[in-house]
Amino acid sequence: MINKLDNLLGFNQKALGLRAARQELLSGNIANADTPGFKAKDFDFSKAMQNAQSSQAIQHSALATTAPRHIGLADFRSITSVPKQYRIPQQPSIDGNTVDMDTERMQFVDNAMRYDAGLTFISGQFRTLLSAIKEGA
Secondary structure, eight states: OHHHHHHHHHHHHHHHHHHHHHHHHHHHHHHTTTSTTOOOEEOOHHHHHHHHHSHHHHHTOOOOOSSTTSOOTHHHHHHHTOOOEEOOOSSOOTTOOOOOHHHHHHHHHHHHHHHHHHHHHHHHHHHHHHHHHHHHO
């Protein structure tokens, strides 16, 4: 039963984890908009999601588990080890800061909306599962 739930919700769990990691990265960019020499960072969400879904992410786990139902490190490692890319500034500043507030705000809002949509989708999946459980009882 747990495997079926994991198969059903695993994709969305990884997507929400990546969205949360990206939100932290974008908020760090916004917070450092006035820091001289700060380089704005981001990552390609689609590539990171492909990485999280691939079997290679699971093979690199170094966490020892004592039971087959324990959560492996691979699920979390794929989120935290996303290769970050520096943003190319549209208009370079004199102090070396590459944060463009318009771009960062747009990316931040887009990512937040997609995160909320993911939460809404998972909530709907749980409601469907709960309805199926109530009908079967």
